[in-house]
Amino acid sequence: MPASAEPPRRVVVERDGPILVEGPVEMTTDEGESVVSDRFVVAICTCRRSRIHPWCDTSHRRRKPAEEGEDTSP
Amino acid sequence: MTPSPEAHTHRPETEPALPDPRGPLSERVLAALAGRPGALPSEDETARADPYGDDLQLLLYVLYELHYRGFAEVDEALEWEPRLLAVRAAAEDVFLRALREGTTGGKDVEEAVGALLLEPVGDDGHSVSHHLQREGTLEQLREYAALRSLYHLKEADPHVWVVPRLRGRAKAAMVAVEYDEFGAGRAENIHARLYADLMADLGLDPAYGRYLETAPAEALATVNQMSLFGLHRRLRGALVGHFAAVEITSSPGSRRLAKALRRAGAGAAAQRFYDEHVEADAVHEQVVRRDVIGGLLEDEPQLAPDIVLGIETTGLLEDRLGEHLLASWRGGRTALRTPPSASS
Numbered sequence A: 001m002p003a004s005a006e007p008p009r010r011v012v013v014e015r016d017g018p019i020l021v022e023g024p025v026e027m028t029t030d031e032g033e034s035v036v037s038d039r040f041v042v043a044i045c046t047c048r049r050s051r052i053h054p055w056c057d058t059s060h061r062r063r064k065p066a067e068e069g070e071d072t073s074p
Numbered sequence B: 001m002t003p004s005p006e007a008h009t010h011r012p013e014t015e016p017a018l019p020d021p022r023g024p025l026s027e028r029v030l031a032a033l034a035g036r037p038g039a040l041p042s043e044d045e046t047a048r049a050d051p052y053g054d055d056l057q058l059l060l061y062v063l064y065e066l067h068y069r070g071f072a073e074v075d076e077a078l079e080w081e082p083r084l085l086a087v088r089a090a091a092e093d094v095f096l097r098a099l100r101e102g103t104t105g106g107k108d109v110e111e112a113v114g115a116l117l118l119e120p121v122g123d124d125g126h127s128v129s130h131h132l133q134r135e136g137t138l139e140q141l142r143e144y145a146a147l148r149s150l151y152h153l154k155e156a157d158p159h160v161w162v163v164p165r166l167r168g169r170a171k172a173a174m175v176a177v178e179y180d181e182f183g184a185g186r187a188e189n190i191h192a193r194l195y196a197d198l199m200a201d202l203g204l205d206p207a208y209g210r211y212l213e214t215a216p217a218e219a220l221a222t223v224n225q226m227s228l229f230g231l232h233r234r235l236r237g238a239l240v241g242h243f244a245a246v247e248i249t250s251s252p253g254s255r256r257l258a259k260a261l262r263r264a265g266a267g268a269a270a271q272r273f274y275d276e277h278v279e280a281d282a283v284h285e286q287v288v289r290r291d292v293i294g295g296l297l298e299d300e301p302q303l304a305p306d307i308v309l310g311i312e313t314t315g316l317l318e319d320r321l322g323e324h325l326l327a328s329w330r331g332g333r334t335a336l337r338t339p340p341s342a343s344s
């Protein structure tokens, strides 16, 4: 095997969350579509709930009843 | 030479003018910035100010602004003028004390982060992004964009100040996220620039500082918090906690705001800012939690209460702003001090 100057790509598997891969990434989805992300880390959805599949959009998060809701989001 | 992608849109930007005072304290500070003679507020007077009031928040805002881009015709040397720094310190004491008193505190970072990771199932009636998604009018979206421009036109700037205070894993991860915020090497992708495009799309003037005058104290406080945490090394834990809270809550909120803009008929550039944040902040959240918070706690475990402080004060100030926005809109009023005028 030829020696590579590149260090091995780091992949982190989040429990109940996405797989984090060092970018850029070219991914072929199960529908055969090829998508590219050049972010420094790419979060690949594993829960299949993401609305921007194949990337994670935090839809994997656990839900809580709205009454206790507190939302600091923009 | 090939022109850079932004060559055709680039025009030299002048720094903003000083705003009008909002009370006796800000009046004297603004006079000093304008170079007029007169006494500055004393420490005692400042200590008695309402921590969340317009007067104190504007005073802090203009003094902090000297560290960002300053104001037109204000002497740049005033940034480090000891008498102004003394006024700022007294005002910061008032603000920080209120922030501490308004939060529960503690040292369980995991619990504080965990609370942010639970998504409300529906609208609890207190969330601005839920409101805008469901029934926000284009005018409300313009108001929201105008007052958020105080932060988003300096997006990620106050967080850079923490970098020299971090080490190893926390530092590398923080810089990686900031690199993404600053467009990963491309000026046209700087998040603050995407925000300016959003503003122009909504018919707002994207000039830096343009809407300071219209922004209520609740909006100033959210930005003052970042400046406070960013400028003080002793508050580095709070800065990191604050940054984590923003990144964690941003992605779902951005999805709702992108939807709101789409529904209200805003253009592509307006939607792009929030679409980008849905994807980017799903990544940023993971990196900030794992490596920035994780790395900092490994290096300096004693900072856990400060990280919790930053998470909680972010929630506190966002809730205060949200309450103001929703109460104004539900009462049929503008949420701004003066309605935003169109660009040009």
Ligand code: FES
Pocket: A016, A017, A018, A019, A044, A045, A046, A047, A048, A049, A050, A055, A056, A057, A058, A059, A060, A061
């Ligand atoms: S893993 Fe995050 S949305 Fe699916």
Ligand SMILES: [Fe+2]
Pocket: B155, B181, B191, B277
């Ligand atoms: Fe951003």
Ligand SMILES: [Fe+2]
Pocket: B181, B247, B280, B281, B284
């Ligand atoms: Fe981000």
